[in-house]
Amino acid sequence: MINISGRIEVVFIIEGRSIIVIIRNAKKNDIDVLQGLYKFIQSLDIDLIKKIGNEKFFKILQECYTSEKDRFSYKNCRVLEMDSVIKGFYFSYEYDFMIESKEYWEKFIVSRYDLNIDDVIFEYNEALRGEYYLDTLYVFKEGRSQGLGSKLLEDFFKKEYNLLSLNVDKNNVGAKKLYESFGMKKEAEIMIANHFYDHMVLKK
Numbered sequence: 001m002i003n004i005s006g007r008i009e010v011v012f013i014i015e016g017r018s019i020i021v022i023i024r025n026a027k028k029n030d031i032d033v034l035q036g037l038y039k040f041i042q043s044l045d046i047d048l049i050k051k052i053g054n055e056k057f058f059k060i061l062q063e064c065y066t067s068e069k070d071r072f073s074y075k076n077c078r079v080l081e082m083d084s085v086i087k088g089f090y091f092s093y094e095y096d097f098m099i100e101s102k103e104y105w106e107k108f109i110v111s112r113y114d115l116n117i118d119d120v121i122f123e124y125n126e127a128l129r130g131e132y133y134l135d136t137l138y139v140f141k142e143g144r145s146q147g148l149g150s151k152l153l154e155d156f157f158k159k160e161y162n163l164l165s166l167n168v169d170k171n172n173v174g175a176k177k178l179y180e181s182f183g184m185k186k187e188a189e190i191m192i193a194n195h196f197y198d199h200m201v202l203k204k
Contacts, residue, residue, distance in 0.1 A: 026077035032086040040138045069104040087143030091135040095127045132161035167197035
């Protein structure tokens with residue numbers, strides 16, 4: 001394993017073939033991340049998409065990703081590559097940054113895209129004070145069932161924060177067991193996009 005300026009290289013054996021898996025900081029021009037994030041959020045049946053339509057929503061998401069102030073900024077993203085192709089990614093940030101990004105959304109995005117003040121992708125309640133939060137982890141379809149999600153999780157859990165957190169669907173037993181294997185425990189319940197999630201934390 002090599003760690004140079006946030007870049008990690010791991011030799012991974014898949015179907016008897018040695019493959020170098022790279023986990024690195026996202027770049028502003030990583031369009032695959034934006035497309036994957038868009039696809040993931042679409043799957044959650046978000047009210048904002050129903051209201052403004054897919055095209056306008058994608059433009060807003062692109063604005064957020066290329067900014068440095070939104071929770072979905074490329075600055076908050078780590079990507080996993082195999083053979084120079086992005087196979088997965090995750091977004092994470094501190095609680096204080098989430099609060100700052102709420103201000104960015106309300107003062108800039110709402111005005112620029114003619115939204116109402118209560119129009120949001122997700123409520124700004126996903127993380128609790130003092131936490132470093134895993135917002136979204138996504139593996140593209142062609143990269144699934146290869147352990148790549150676990151590699152991204154391992155990268156997240158190496159963050160040097162005393163309190164790591166994430167939310168998981170209450171009915172997703174498999175995911176909860178995976179997070180528990182990293183030492184996480186349920187701390188609370190949080191409603192996101194009209195659905196209750198278990199809020200899990202790891203105290204270091």
